[in-house]
Amino acid sequence: MHGISGDARPSIDDIRHVRLVFCLLAAVVMAAALLAFATSLLQDPDSWWHIKVGMDMLASRTFPTVDIYSYTFAGQPWVAKEWLSQVLLAIAFEAGGWNGVVLLATAVIALTAFLTSWYLSAWLKPTLAIGLTLVLALLIGPIYVARPHIFTLPIIVVWTAGLFEAARNEKAPPLWQLALLCLWANLHATFTFGFVIAAFAGLDLVMRTRLSNPRLLAKWIAFGLLCPLVSLLNPYGIKAILATFTVAYGNEAVPYIAEWQPFDASRHTLQEVALLVAFFGLLVSRLRIGWAKALFLVFTLHVYLTHIRFMYLFFLLVPVVLAVEVAQQYPALSAEKWAAEKRDGLEQFFARQFSRICAGIAVLLVLAAAAFTTYPVAPSQKTSARDALAFAQTHNLSGNLLNSYNFGGTLIFHGIRTFIDGRADQLFLNGFTETDEQTGHSRGKPILKAQLEKYTIGWALLTADDSRIPFFEELGWKRAYADDYAVIYTRRD
Known part of the structure; x- marks a missing residue:
């Protein structure tokens, strides 16, 4: 038996x-x-762009060979x-x-x-x-x-x-x-x-x-x-x-x-x-x-x-x-x-x-x-900048954008070309990332000013704790939006 x-x-x-x-x-x-603790699985900003890249491959039936998601390295091998x-x-x-x-x-x-x-x-x-x-x-x-x-x-x-x-x-x-x-x-x-x-x-x-x-x-x-x-x-x-x-x-x-x-x-x-x-x-x-x-x-x-x-x-x-x-x-x-x-x-x-x-x-x-599908989950605004992006769309903000690193993924997902994002394994090299990091140091204001002019930045989307925020104030930029997660600056034109 x-x-x-x-x-x-x-x-x-x-x-x-x-x-x-x-x-x-x-x-x-x-x-x-x-x-x-479902939302903890969505805490990484890179999840956004990985999904977007996958969606684009499914739609085009091709594998990307150059960058199409940033404007700073557009056309570079990726x-x-x-x-x-x-x-x-x-x-x-x-x-x-x-x-x-x-x-x-x-x-x-x-x-x-x-x-x-x-x-x-x-x-x-x-x-x-x-x-x-x-x-x-x-x-x-x-x-x-x-x-x-x-x-x-x-x-x-x-x-x-x-x-x-x-x-x-x-x-x-x-x-x-x-x-x-x-x-x-x-x-x-x-x-x-x-x-x-x-x-x-x-x-x-x-x-x-x-x-x-x-x-x-x-x-x-x-x-x-x-x-x-x-x-x-x-x-x-x-x-x-x-x-x-x-x-x-x-x-x-x-x-x-x-x-x-x-x-x-x-x-x-x-x-x-x-x-x-x-x-x-x-x-x-x-x-x-x-x-x-x-x-x-x-x-x-x-x-x-x-x-x-x-x-x-x-x-x-x-x-x-x-x-x-x-x-x-x-x-x-x-x-x-x-x-x-x-x-x-x-x-x-x-x-x-x-x-x-x-x-x-x-x-x-x-x-x-x-049962889980009846309780919708979504990434935190720490990475999504949901309300800030809604403001940008409502007010037709355009032009080149300077963004905090952690917002790169959501920008790619929403079809907005990035200044920098999480694909630094292949892009944003040759001194670019180091320079971007220096803009947030105590003596970074002149470096930031030079970057704003070099890349003809029209607006900025920053995390609420971005160390460059005081520099934008000192450079005369307008704080157009702010919440607990994100800040938007625009030029005073």
């Missing part, structure tokens, strides 16, 4: 079903938390290297407005939680795995915004877990992973991290085999060589990789963009505590992880401390990679010990009612999504 009863040893299917239900519950909890993510965001927006965007982002992040808990529960007790997954999800919460990088989160978990598993089992890397990398290359520029992760997994293999299996090593080398080749299967070919390196080596805009800033413990207290706890645990437990995985840990920590936007590399991937060592060296925490134990009442229920539970979860998610 199939199922769990009395002291009978649970079947493999029962164990898998219990794991699946636990992982599904982790995904549901994650989705519920995200929907409860590629939508994250085109597939932008198209997905645009489809979600056209289907359900901002609610559709939130639902799509929530689904992807919930999938990431499911996959993370699934890989962790392969080695750790399910309750420990989902608890750890939810803690990790909380730690990387700052990156949960409706932007292209969220589509790569499930991919990077599967990629990392699959390659390190192949190394641990002393097997060749699965070729289907190359298709995953190709998808990644069309979703976001971080696909080059895939090369690095593959290299660390290869080092882990070398540590285990000590070069005793040349044929297997050759397969790993061939896989590594194929990685950049399959990454070229995108509309822009080598240009997508080159665009990535312009940021990786630190262009002039990087120091001024918040997400590219180094880790600051005073601003990320929760993450600091987690780092301290993690390293305290590693020191007192004397966990043996091998030099290859130790290097991987150091690498992900370095990237995170250098640029806070990459916090997920450390908090998401390191636990997935080290779970096997924790389980082997601390059997009390292992999934193997849990699987050998008698199932408690809840776990027996999960196993016996697996199909009904999964169906119930599916129905619950559909109903929750339907």
